[in-house]
């Protein structure tokens with residue numbers, strides 16, 4: 001009898017452990033402890049068949065087994081409900097989005113500028129950020145007394161080397177190496193000793209453009225920049241070429257666009273003028289051609305230079321250049 005009960009107990013335990021949900025567990029309970037057919041219940045019920053001496057002993061034994069099975073059932077029930085809780089997935093909850101990296105707004109603007117000019121047949125070239133005085137100034141027709149050459153305005157590394165103050169030296173490097181026709185843009189970092197404020201930062205980005213060929217005119221420059229502005233902003237944006245001066249272009253112009261914010265009516269962004277300056281440009285000065293041994297009687301060219309931060313600020317309505325360099329994710333993740 002003892003052996004039979006022990007076997008029953010083991011069988012019950014095995015089945016309890018094998019049950020994977022409440023329904024299966026209930027079936028095991030009924031099989032062993034069910035009020036009518038339960039295997040253990042039946043033994044208890046049949047206890048009257050035993051001799052009076054054996055009854056208390058067997059009764060006690062069966063009750064022990066019954067309690068053990070009940071405990072096993074309870075334990076397994078808890079395990080199953082915990083397992084089910086862990087598996088429970090609420091598919092109506094919003095998902096957790098992984099934080100995606102993205103390109104810096106300046107990089108995005110630069111990519112857009114490149115895309116537009118590549119579409120016009122320009123090639124992207126690069127030049128060094130540490131320049132000699134010759135390439136940064138001299139070859140660009142900025143002689144020794146020129147104020148921009150002052151130590152107050154430029155970061156000199158030694159007597160003849162400095163961090164380039166503009167991307168225009170790349171024009172010279174390209175023309176020294178290649179003969180016309182030339183169509184290049186040169187993006188990159190530039191450095192000036194400016195006090196930091198909402199529109200000045202000692203490091204910034206420019207994109208230089210240069211086209212040289214046998215019959216390039218000022219209208220090519222106008223057409224090219226108009227196409228650029230219409231692509232970069234929108235087709236309704238108007239352009240204005242204001243006479244200006246650069247030592248390496250003649251004639252020179254500063255190019256304004258109608259204010260992006262007020263469409264030219266006048267607002268805070270354009271200080272009521274309706275126009276925003278976006279770049280400098282002009283026809284390559286014959287003096288510059290002579291420096292690179294191009295015949296100014298044979299070739300003409302146009303050049304332009306734009307500030308990438310400025311374009312980006314105008315495009316997205318950003319009012320402080322410092323935001324680009326603080327790397328605050330609240331700012332960067334908006335682009």
Ligand code: PHE
Pocket residue numbers: 165166167168208209246249280281282303304305306
């Ligand atoms: N390099 C000039 C600047 O930094 C811009 C420019 C480039 C003007 C090419 C004319 C032609 O202001």
